Amino acid sequence: MSDIFKALADATRRAILDELTDRNGQTLFEICARLTTKHQLGSSRQAISQHLDMLETVGLVTTRREGRYKYHYLDVTPLEPIIDRWLTPNRRNAP
Amino acid sequence: MRITITSVFVDDQDKALDFYTTVLGFQKKHDIPLGGEDRWLTVVSPEEPDGTELLLEPDGHPAVKPYKSALVDDGIPCTSFAVDDIQAEFTRLRDLGVTFTQEPVAMGPVTTAVLDDTCGNLIQIAQHHG
16 A cells, blocks of 8 residues: 555655546546646657556556557556554544 | 648558548549659638648658558547547548547537548647637
């Protein structure tokens, strides 16, 4: 689970997840353009690519090739243990 | 100094001429045989028939195909065209069967979308607001 928090501990990576929440399934170009224009994050394409690799390693982002195009998708499955561990028990015990 | 020509590398000039005229709506300006199979083939916007020409350039050089496929792999358009109403243009082109790798997204002063020109390139269309 520590890897998930490490992945979320970076503002650029959180912005990537925000943008994939806005529309799931984006090319690297679209992600870079959104970060530059909507978040004023002028990171290089290589840097964004490395952020995406890290998000993919922890399972928050998956990539799918459709023909010649490659799209990035948000996968929130790795966040579910957080809910199970801290949020759901509280709800169960709530009066 | 003026910019009179810009170009896109296409894998088939006949197919490219059809897409850039019939689908995108440009019109043929020059079509000059160059001896072999290749032609000097340009199109212009009907809104600016004397404006910048787009050269539909054969992509036969061995360096071109890896360059094109690397751009497409990352979703990067090779050029950008201006449109007045991107939503209308997107709907029109999608209904004609055009593939978009990016549907219209507002990005500050501009809304952009990215389409596949069927000749090995991605093309951005952009509407500038205000």
